[in-house]
Amino acid sequence: MFAETADGVPKPIALELLTKARALGAAVAVAVGPGAGRAAEALAKYGATRIYVHEDEAFKDVVATPAVDLLARLFEKERPDLMLFGMTYEGRDIAARLSARLGVALIANATDVIKRNGSFAAVSPVFGGSMLVTTVPKAQPPVLILLRPKAITAEPASEPVAPQVEKIGDPVDTSKPAARVLRREKQKAQGPRLDDATVIVSGGRGLGAPENFKMLDELAGEIGAAVGASRAVVDAGWKPYSFQIGQTGKTVKPSVYIAVGISGAMQHTVGMKGAKTIIAINKDPEAPIFKLADLGVIGDVHKIVPQLIQEVRARKGK
Amino acid sequence: MNVVVCVKQIPDPNAPGKLHPESKRLVREGVDLILDPGDEHAVEAGLQIVEKEGGEVTVVSMGPPKAMDAIRRALAMGAARGILITDTALESSDALSTARAIAAAIKDRTFDLLICGTESTDGSSGAVPAQLAELLGLPLLSFAKRLEVADGKAVIDRQTDEGYDVVEAPLPAVVTVTGGINDARYPALRGIMQAKNKEIKQVGIAEIGLEGKAGKAALTQEVVEVVPAEARKAGEVVEDKGDGAKRIADFLQALKVI
Numbered sequence: 001m002f003a004e005t006a007d008g009v010p011k012p013i014a015l016e017l018l019t020k021a022r023a024l025g026a027a028v029a030v031a032v033g034p035g036a037g038r039a040a041e042a043l044a045k046y047g048a049t050r051i052y053v054h055e056d057e058a059f060k061d062v063v064a065t066p067a068v069d070l071l072a073r074l075f076e077k078e079r080p081d082l083m084l085f086g087m088t089y090e091g092r093d094i095a096a097r098l099s100a101r102l103g104v105a106l107i108a109n110a111t112d113v114i115k116r117n118g119s120f121a122a123v124s125p126v127f128g129g130s131m132l133v134t135t136v137p138k139a140q141p142p143v144l145i146l147l148r149p150k151a152i153t154a155e156p157a158s159e160p161v162a163p164q165v166e167k168i169g170d171p172v173d174t175s176k177p178a179a180r181v182l183r184r185e186k187q188k189a190q191g192p193r194l195d196d197a198t199v200i201v202s203g204g205r206g207l208g209a210p211e212n213f214k215m216l217d218e219l220a221g222e223i224g225a226a227v228g229a230s231r232a233v234v235d236a237g238w239k240p241y242s243f244q245i246g247q248t249g250k251t252v253k254p255s256v257y258i259a260v261g262i263s264g265a266m267q268h269t270v271g272m273k274g275a276k277t278i279i280a281i282n283k284d285p286e287a288p289i290f291k292l293a294d295l296g297v298i299g300d301v302h303k304i305v306p307q308l309i310q311e312v313r314a315r316k317g318k
Numbered sequence: 319m320n321v322v323v324c325v326k327q328i329p330d331p332n333a334p335g336k337l338h339p340e341s342k343r344l345v346r347e348g349v350d351l352i353l354d355p356g357d358e359h360a361v362e363a364g365l366q367i368v369e370k371e372g373g374e375v376t377v378v379s380m381g382p383p384k385a386m387d388a389i390r391r392a393l394a395m396g397a398a399r400g401i402l403i404t405d406t407a408l409e410s411s412d413a414l415s416t417a418r419a420i421a422a423a424i425k426d427r428t429f430d431l432l433i434c435g436t437e438s439t440d441g442s443s444g445a446v447p448a449q450l451a452e453l454l455g456l457p458l459l460s461f462a463k464r465l466e467v468a469d470g471k472a473v474i475d476r477q478t479d480e481g482y483d484v485v486e487a488p489l490p491a492v493v494t495v496t497g498g499i500n501d502a503r504y505p506a507l508r509g510i511m512q513a514k515n516k517e518i519k520q521v522g523i524a525e526i527g528l529e530g531k532a533g534k535a536a537l538t539q540e541v542v543e544v545v546p547a548e549a550r551k552a553g554e555v556v557e558d559k560g561d562g563a564k565r566i567a568d569f570l571q572a573l574k575v576i
Contacts, residue, residue: 063458063459063460063476063485064448064458065457068452088479089460089461089476089477089478089479092444092445092448092460093448093458093460095445096413096444096445096446096447096448096449096452097448097449097451097452097458098452099413099414099445099449099538100414100417100448100449100450100452100453101452103414103538104538105412105414105538105539106413106414106443106445106449106538106539107443107539108413108442108443108444108445109442109443116542121542125547126337126544129547130546130547130549131337131544131545131546131547132544132545132546132547133337133342133541133543133544134541134542134543134544134545135539135540135541135542136539136540136542137538137539138537138538138539138540139537139538139539143539146443176455176457177456177457177487177488177491178457178487179457179458179459179460179485179486179487179491180485180486180487181483181484181485182473182483182484182485182486183483183484184478184480184481184482184483184484185475185481185482185483185484186480186481187480187481187482199575223570223575223576231497234498235496235497235498236498237498240481241463241477241481241482241496241498242479242480242481247437247442248436248437248461248496250479255573255575256570256573256575258566265331266331267331267439267442273550277573278550278553279566279569279570281562281566285555285557290553290555291550292550292553293553293555294550294551294553294554294569295553295554295555295556295565295566295569296553296554296555296556297555297556297557297558297562297565297566298555298556298557298558299557299558299562300558303558303562304558304562304563304566305563307562307563307564308563308566308567310563311563311564311566311567312567312570312576315567315571315576316576
């Protein structure tokens with residue numbers, strides 16, 4: 001499995017992948033980039049029996065291709081039946097290129113990996129998660145599977161193993177034309193992070209105009225929620241991409257998800273239907289979001305949200 | 319500056335989708351077929367580049383003969399010509415066999431940029447552009463929400479979880495664009511009229527040298543089962559009669575959010 005790390009710390013998706021990988025067989029992790037070796041202990045704790053580490057700067061500066069080269073070489077050596085990646089920006093580019101390089105199956109958007117008739121199969125949601133399809137590889141191994149973030153709950157292995165780290169120092173070929181990162185821009189969101197929030201207030205096109213997001217910020221402030229957005233809103237430039245929940249964007253699993261003016265297109269619901277409780281406000285009674293909602297209110301968001309803020313304030317005051 | 323844009327015809331995403339019970343493929347009959355809205359942004363991005371730098375946009379698609387309509391729409395927006403890869407042998411193609419067919423169809427063309435949407439709205443695997451880049455030996459600039467070309471290079475703002483990275487690659491390159499990159503133009507009547515006379519070349523697998531190596535013959539994966547997902551328990555939907563906010567507050571209080 002490809003273990004994404006940031007500054008020597010495994011990203012949550014890496015631990016989710018390991019949790020699944022060790023249940024299916026011997027889990028070998030590959031971690032790349034400056035400081036990746038520091039992630040080894042954590043990766044072992046989550047069940048990586050062996051960890052390949054390559055700490056070249058090129059893995060940080062050049063998008064995807066150095067990792068594809070390395071994984072193709074490691075494939076020759078290890079001959080795994082299954083290679084797992086996170087359905088993330090990094091994972092998607094690497095896995096898709098690698099599948100073309102090796103001429104093997106790539107199954108995207110999986111929420112589970114199972115064994116089926118002696119092979120590995122992926123389970124993925126379609127039509128906004130209303131149906132599940134099982135896909136099996138038909139080509140020779142390995143099968144490459146992209147697992148959606150938060151599909152698996154990361155759990156440390158019950159019997160921890162000592163990390164067996166294999167450092168790789170082969171020079172990275174940077175002579176080929178490649179995509180290079182010139183600089184990184186971070187856009188900070190206020191309040192709790194979407195990834196960790198237990199309550200999320202999320203807005204869609206039904207808000208009518210970007211300035212109407214202010215009332216969601218206000219509501220979120222009152223109930224300690226993070227603010228999210230649908231793709232339509234992000235595409236329209238009302239909110240930066242870091243707010244986006246859905247297929248492209250974040251997958252969230254809060255206790256409570258309040259969808260305001262969001263119709264509930266599959267592109268969005270696939271990222272939020274894991275919420276424990278869903279509340280929806282929308283003026284269209286036919287909006288698909290109501291099929292998911294535990295409580296749906298058909299009405300004007302511009303009336304209901306300000307009233308709700310007042311109502312919350314009054315109750316908190318008691 | 320010559321640009322190739324990949325487009326796909328998909329069932330209208332606003333209509334509820336259905337899978338064929340036996341073939342496990344998307345049912346296309348009786349559903350409006352449209353140019354993938356995500357691809358309109360790719361066409362627009364290509365047009366903006368050639369309008370500034372000169373050159374032409376060629377649109378390429380793979381699909382049944384009816385997919386011609388999606389190409390025609392891109393031509394009405396302003397693309398110069400189209401290529402439709404169509405062959406019964408290509409039915410049931412998965413992402414990799416699609417990428418192989420497109421790569422074979424365009425490998426002899428000279429282009430500076432190959433632009434795609436980040437993923438199709440119906441299949442959503444988003445694998446084809448990166449597979450194309452690999453098969454053609456080109457750099458990939460993915461998830462672009464801004465694209466500029468200058469001095470033989472393309473520079474994009476690439477979406478990340480925290481914001482964006484500014485990423486550069488030499489031309490020729492493959493670029494995938496997000497919906498946020500532009501507002502796609504609506505075809506004008508004049509464009510629609512002109513599109514009728516623009517060339518759309520149809521090619522089969524023999525012409526692109528993929529006989530016996532494409533579609534069903536080269537499938538890397540297969541859907542074997544489709545089952546309904548565990549449905550969420552049906553909730554309560556009420557109409558706001560002035561008490562909607564109160565209902566929500568009661569609910570939040572019961573959940574101990576307040």
